[in-house]
Structure formats: C-alpha cells, structure tokens
Amino acid sequence: MENEQNNKKKVKKTTLKNEEKITPLDRSQINELLSESIRNYVVRAKKESKDIEEIVSLVTTHVSEFLQAFMILGYDMKGTPICIHHATNQMDADALNSLLNRIIFSNRANE
Numbered sequence: 001m002e003n004e005q006n007n008k009k010k011v012k013k014t015t016l017k018n019e020e021k022i023t024p025l026d027r028s029q030i031n032e033l034l035s036e037s038i039r040n041y042v043v044r045a046k047k048e049s050k051d052i053e054e055i056v057s058l059v060t061t062h063v064s065e066f067l068q069a070f071m072i073l074g075y076d077m078k079g080t081p082i083c084i085h086h087a088t089n090q091m092d093a094d095a096l097n098s099l100l101n102r103i104i105f106s107n108r109a110n111e
Helices: 002-009 024-064 090-110
Strands: 070-075 081-086
Touching: 024 070, 024 081, 070 090
Parallel strands: none
Antiparallel strands: 070 081
C-alpha cells in the first residue's frame, strides 16, 4: 500500500523536448492545411447551395405544369426551411396569400 502511494507521489511533470516543439516550418504546414480545409469547405458549401437551387427550380418547373399558382412549404433533409412560391401575376399571388390565410385561421379555429 505504501508502494502505491509512493508511485502516485512520483508523478513527474512532462515538458516538451526539443524534438516535440513546434517549429516555424510546422506552423506554416499547419496554416497551409487549415487554409486548404477551409477552402474545401467553402467550395463544398457553394456546391450544395447550387444543388438545392437547381432542385427547387426543377420542382417548380414540374409542379407548374399542373398548377397555375402554388406554394410549397417544408424542410429539406438537413432541416433547412424551403418555401417555393410560384405565381405568374399579382392576382395569382393575392389568391395564394388569401388561401394561406384561410388555412392558418381555420386551423386556429379548430384548436
């Protein structure tokens, strides 16, 4: 038991040896890796954004073949809210707004 206590007391503080210190070359390599990582993330995020815009455009094109004016509200797989609003003139836009208001207020009346 005394041996265990002595072993616990003999814990030494470790310091960086000369081989373990970060050199200016290491720092520049780390900075380069971080910059490349950030650059890759930005490129990927822009591509995902472009993909979402293309998909929304495709959905709008397909639905507009069957509906004169429409709204699609929802969330994509990542939880980002999506709102597609398609009306070719002011009268259709007003009709959509009126329909949305009726739906919202009819649901409140049912609660």
